[in-house]
Amino acid sequence: MADEKVLLARVGKENSRAIAGYREDGGYEALKTVLTGGWTPEKLIDEVKRSGLRGRGGAGFPTGVKWGFVPKDTKGKPIYLLCNADESEPGTFKDRLLMEEDPHQVIEGIILSAYALKCRTAYIYIRGEFYLGARVLDEALAEARREGLLGENILGSGYSLDLWVHRGAGAYICGEETGLIESLEGKRGQPRIKPPFPAVSGVFAAPTIVNNVETLACVVHIVKRGAEWFSKIGRNEKNTGPKLYCLSGPVNRPGVYEAPMGLQMKDLIFGEAYGQGMKNGRPVKVVIPGGASAAMLTPAEIEDCPLDFDGLAAKKSMLGSAAIIVMNEDTCIVNVAQNLAKFFAHESCGQCTPCREGTPWLHKVLSRIEAGEGRLEDIDLLERISNQMGNGMTICVFSDAAIAPVLSSIAKFRDEYRYHVTEKRCLVGPRAGAAALVPA
């Protein structure tokens, strides 16, 4: 069971994109079961609730519960389902694989979920850089329409759904669900103040559910094999189902790996079936477990570290988008924090003062320390700036994400920051070597 691939079962197969192959492998059977087997939308929502499925986009919110937030009476308004295919969190590359290699699995998941939500129009919001993913999905959608799986009266069931690919144009913040909604409406992708929550008033002022690509793909298998089956995969009843992990950094075999939710971090990095250890045997120095927005973990912290929502929350970090970025002992921590700060300074949408002003400040101060021009007070300054940016002072949690790498790296590697300031160079890495040539 542990080794069975569910979400990636068809990836790598010849012609994995074509509808014929998908159907040969049992594709669209789940849709048939639901639409022609007398399933009500309520039954499907209940099944998803019982599976324990939690959102794979970052926050880990229980999917069935979220679906239940759509008001019973929508006052005549349509309900929209948006598939979040913006995948822009540094270190994350699982949705790209699902869409490029097995588009029909994603589409079937969307149709099923749309049915559960009584939604008649759905969009896949895909980041602009995924030209190939968008093309593959467009072709797959055309196939599905030809075979009566989309459009009017699907499989003769009376249920109709339109589903379109909508391409973004380069902006990380459009992955945040209300930024995505604004962007889909043809505006700058600036997150909205909540409430109202999208389930009540989202895109086009109508009830809207936003779900990640992987979340929606899971729905196919919940229908096919049952909520019980799904809920028994994974570490415990709160962390269920098959999960995709994105492993990058200087490991022997980076890539997307599927495992039951709660795989041990050390198995992912060192396991034969996964990363196969560190390149050149260089020891691990630090790991970011959930994309750029997650707090860093030290080698001691990755001992007994189940990669799931609660396992990482217990370590005061997060599973996020399951982007596990591993760094070895040749990595300068200040340099890493500076690189992450550059990302956030570039991607802030600019609406909230603490975030708009704070992100470039953090980058500036980190750059100063990295360049050997820092002062010891700068380390406290970084913490002070960060504390003014967090704690719900902003419209969205981007600002909290931006400070996570700064605060966690200072808390865990303060000595290295101090060394950088007093010695005016890196403790380790290429820049340490170059500077060390200067006679003391």
Next chain:
Amino acid sequence: MSHRRYSVAESGQPAVFPPEALKRIDELLARYPTKQAALLPVLWVAQETWGWISKEAAEEVARLLELTPAHIDGVLTFYTMYNLSPVGRHLIQVCTSISCHLAGAEGLIDHCRKRLGIGLEETTADGKFTLVEVECIAGCDKAPSIMVNDTYVEPVDGKKMDELIERLSSEAGE
């Protein structure tokens, strides 16, 4: 890429969509309950038509979608992928986010600068190459990851980059 994003350049020529583009725009409009929602897709059609989006093209889009030019400018300057001035035939986009950074992306950029004789956001004199830095493009397991126009090339080192530039420089028709 934030540096070049504050104004939309003029082409000096009126922008009129060819008939096939107008047909695509009609199809796009049918997908949404508002005209405004078709804005990003229609801007993509404009960029595919002219290679970049001029002030004139933006105004034509504004007219078609019944939006103000100011709204279009706001959108164009928010997103990084719309070219607000002409770019080279091959837009080389090098990711410098964390996983690519760890794999030496900055070195790769330095290599490209020297090899092409241009800086970031610049185009070679023959109009063949433009070099830009981008944030994570979801190719982190094959770092450093780059895109040339709409296609991934990953992973790339100095040698592969040289071969790529060589091949693109000598492509037929150039």
